[in-house]
Amino acid sequence: MSILVNKNSRVLVQGITGHEGLFHTQQMVAYNTNVVAGVTPGKGGEWVLNGKIPVFDSVKLAVEVTGANTSVIFVPARFAPDSILEAADAQIPLIICITEGIPVQDMMRVRNYLDQKGSRLIGPNCPGLLTPDEAKVGIIPGNIAISGNIGIVSRSGTLTYEVLYALKKVGLGASTCVGIGGDPINGTSFIDVLELFEADPHTDKIALIGEIGGMDEERAAEFIANNMTKPVAAFIAGQTAPLGKRMGHAGAIIEGGSGLAGDKNRALQAAGVRIARHPEEIPELLQ
Numbered sequence: 505m506s507i508l509v510n511k512n513s514r515v516l517v518q519g520i521t522g523h524e525g526l527f528h529t530q531q532m533v534a535y536n537t538n539v540v541a542g543v544t545p546g547k548g549g550e551w552v553l554n555g556k557i558p559v560f561d562s563v564k565l566a567v568e569v570t571g572a573n574t575s576v577i578f579v580p581a582r583f584a585p586d587s588i589l590e591a592a593d594a595q596i597p598l599i600i601c602i603t604e605g606i607p608v609q610d611m612m613r614v615r616n617y618l619d620q621k622g623s624r625l626i627g628p629n630c631p632g633l634l635t636p637d638e639a640k641v642g643i644i645p646g647n648i649a650i651s652g653n654i655g656i657v658s659r660s661g662t663l664t665y666e667v668l669y670a671l672k673k674v675g676l677g678a679s680t681c682v683g684i685g686g687d688p689i690n691g692t693s694f695i696d697v698l699e700l701f702e703a704d705p706h707t708d709k710i711a712l713i714g715e716i717g718g719m720d721e722e723r724a725a726e727f728i729a730n731n732m733t734k735p736v737a738a739f740i741a742g743q744t745a746p747l748g749k750r751m752g753h754a755g756a757i758i759e760g761g762s763g764l765a766g767d768k769n770r771a772l773q774a775a776g777v778r779i780a781r782h783p784e785e786i787p788e789l790l791q
Contacts, residue, residue: 506635506680507655507700507707508598508626509574513639516572516596517542518579518587520552520559525578528602528643529553532576535640540570563594574598576632576641581605584628585614592623599691600641601627611689618691625691631661631683634668644668644681652677654790655701657694658713659686659720660741666783667711667739674787679707686715694724702732709735709790712777714768716742721768729775737789738772739780740765 509515515532519525520542533539533553541558544550548561560566563575575591577584577600584603591599599618606628618625626633632642636651643661649668656678658664664683671677682697684690694712701707710732714721721740728736742765769779778789 506638507697507704508680508682509633509635509639509641511536511538511638513538513574513598513641514570514572515539515639515641516563516566516570516575517557518563518575518577518591520544520557520578521547521550522578524602526552528578529557531643531646532640533557535646537639537641541566541572563590563596567594567596572596574641575600577601577603577628579603581607585610588614588625588628589617592618592621595621595623597623599623599625600630600632601625601691602630602632602642603627604629604687606687608687608689611687615689615691626682627685627687627690629687630685630690631664633683634678634681636678642683644683648672649681650675650677651679653679653706653708655679655697655704655707655710656681656713657697657701657710658683659715660713663713663739663741663783667713667786670784671711671787671790674791676787676790679704688718694720695727698724698727698732698736702734707734709737711786711790712736712738712772713783714738714740716740716765716768717763719763722771725768725771725775725777728772728777735778735790736772736776737778737780737786739783739786740768740772
């Protein structure tokens with residue numbers, strides 16, 4: 505079982521005719537994800553993947569015709585904010601934005617609008633979601649994970665893959681893997697996902713993958729201490745990062761001494777979270 509996406513999710517791909525959109529749609533379909541439509545303005549009426557998936561000019565029309573309830577966005581950064589807003593206007597409950605490089609001020613405007621609309625955004629600048637053997641929405645490779653009872657929530661795409669594969673190697677599987685993205689302003693936080701995992705009867709343990717910058721991990725630690733009954737293991741990336749140096753993600757920067765890996769580890773440890781020294785140690789902490 506899963507949170508957020510499963511075999512019944514009806515997925516729409518915004519930017520489906522672009523190089524990235526088409527490639528990852530092929531991967532999602534190969535994983536048996538239920539991709540029902542694509543959207544590229546000006547290309548409505550076309551079909552992709554040998555006539556399997558119809559393309560529409562607008563998200564609204566695609567939803568009306570196909571009943572899509574999940575959107576995944578593969579469009580350039582300058583168009584992505586409007587793509588998110590269009591999906592929200594079409595009342596899609598779950599929107600996943602893979603696009604990186606969206607300006608913070610644009611995301612502030614988008615986040616404010618989504619809060620009024622009630623749609624949930626995963627990302628931007630994220631790898632998406634994977635429910636092993638049910639649905640893959642985004643770019644997480646399907647072959648590196650097996651189904652199981654461990655929920656995974658991560659700010660880092662690459663480290664997500666490492667942890668999924670490390671779990672698989674010792675026969676441990678994931679209920680759902682959620683990549684929330686590493687930008688300063690995103691749609692879904694650690695706390696949002698932890699809350700879903702705590703309520704999910706098919707998730708028994710949780711792996712949290714964080715990184716330097718911001719205060720999200722500290723807030724998650726407070727939530728874990730006060731609300732979680734399930735065991736959590738965590739790894740924080742960037743433990744040797746210098747002050748003021750951005751490390752990969754737009755949000756992964758230590759400013760004014762805040763956002764340090766050590767502070768995050770101490771907060772999580774105080775909440776009863778087991779801390780991994782490297783990603784490959786997480787399976788051992790969750791066995």
